[in-house]
Amino acid sequence: MRLIYNIAIIKVRVLIFILKFFNSKIRSFNNQRKNVIKKLESSISKNDNHIWIHVASLGEYEQGLPIFKEIKSLYKNHKIILSFFSSSGYEVQKNNSIGDLTIYLPLDSPSNAKKLISIVNPKMAFFVKYEFWPNYLYNLKKNNTPTYLLAGLFRKNHWFFKWYGSGFLNLLKSSITHFFVQNKESKNLLSSHNITNCTLMGDSRFDRVNSLPDQNNEIKNIKEFIGDKICFVAGSTWKEDEYLIIDSINENKNLAWIIAPHQINKKQIKKFQDKLKCESIIHSNLNQNNINSAKVLIIDSIGLLTKLYSYSDLSYVGGGMGQSGLHNILEPAIFKNPILIGKNYLNFPEAKDLISKNGAVSIKNTKEFQIILNKLIENKIRRTEMGEINFNYIKSNLGTTKNVISYLKGTK
Structure with missing residues (x-):
């Protein structure tokens, strides 16, 4: 061998x-x-x-x-x-x-x-x-x-x-x-x-994410960008994930959208921005002069995602629409986020667990994403219930x- x-x-x-x-x-x-x-x-x-x-x-x-x-x-x-x-x-x-x-x-x-x-x-x-x-x-x-x-x-x-x-x-x-x-x-x-x-x-990821709320999660200008809107964070996204959510971004301009791509690629970010029907801004360019004009914030640096989940009301975790592999859904779970993921998750026990407990939802296509998202936007009680399910799941596995x-x- x-x-x-x-x-x-x-x-x-x-x-x-x-x-x-x-x-x-x-x-x-x-x-x-x-x-x-x-x-x-x-x-x-x-x-x-x-x-x-x-x-x-x-x-x-x-x-x-x-x-x-x-x-x-x-x-x-x-x-x-x-x-x-x-x-x-x-x-x-x-x-x-x-x-x-x-x-x-x-x-x-x-x-x-x-x-x-x-x-x-x-x-x-x-x-x-x-x-x-x-x-x-x-x-x-x-x-x-x-x-x-x-x-x-x-x-x-x-x-x-x-x-x-x-x-x-x-x-x-x-x-x-x-x-x-x-x-x-x-x-x-x-x-x-x-x-x-x-x-x-x-x-051991359960032990790791359990410590995340205790760290300093502040990111400059993020709170001001969100304002009083519902915040949706799409983390570790690939092209397939971005294709899934782009129609919903264009239809739900009253949300504060934060997109954190898995790979920081300027050309890919530009292509994504060109498909948007609302104003977007790169995080490195965010300042007090443009903070209120953009509806979509695109993260162009690595290492901020776990902190972003602390600001989020709803999360989508990428990797599940293609073959790259679902990324970490436990990170938004500890911050009591309802979680949406793509269709390919069967090799990830934590995803199967949270779906069975109704703390996470698997999405198959763009239309389904829009339907589920709209239901959660309109139902704060359901969002809270899903968030508690996810939080308690972390605590029970320490x-x-x-x-x-x-x-x-x-x-x-």
Whole structure:
């Protein structure tokens, strides 16, 4: 299995080398990782004990954050190396409070993995959710490093449960010291494959979002932009989501609309603005002179979304109209927002839960969106009921961090 994987990695490296001359995103991917090993060599002392924490992106970082804080407190004599795979996570959190050193994860080649593990020599390693990198896992195993999966989520259709994925499944079995999973289905699935070193921890995002109302959520000029209107926040939107809501924006100009795209793309934002029949403004251009003229505010920076939900009366969470994956619906839930989402949500247990509890509604098309939105605009009592359902759902699922930390304390 590793041989086939490593041949694929060689091909990926060749493609990156060629395509970086023609594609800015691939060029950035390459440049971000170019000097990571050198950075580690110059920054790390062999006299220090290290813990390695790896996350894919911002969402996984936020999900693991309550646990990371406790790990940092529990192992005060260790330094933490925090790695990200995506730039959306690294750029927002490169100055975080968890990592003593924050880096991009180098490509999972045999040489990179061997060098990183040799330099860092982690006393423990933590991966979040789906981050399985064969060469890194293989070298952690060779290094006898206790390695933990946090917030694991497994489904029957995962490729490593198929016959052709058996080699990778065996690597997981032999390299992961303990699996902390989000739900019973994942635990039972692992058990059916003779993986018993597993604990049902729950979803640590509940612990994370529970702290959001206590942070400073003020954003300059937002309160003035909303005024006395009902505020609708559409968060982490993709093109498919924006197509879904644009007719409703044009028909409901008395709402204060705030759109926070998942990717900040000036051309895409301009295309969206051109389809609007009312005045819109980019957040970076918002000031006291134009604050009362625009009906739609478009966010052009990363990191404000959770704060925006604190201002919202209604929320739409993006990702569910296309195949990119539904984004975090727990963030608006803690602020007692009624939640609308797209049609593709079946792989997200929290979405299924809130829909069954009537705190969230799945939308299939533009017409349905308009109907549901108008009903909620007209019915404040229903909005309040949905908000309370969502808030109570968060409160009833707290405590996942304790499950992990109790286990780790037992290993000290």
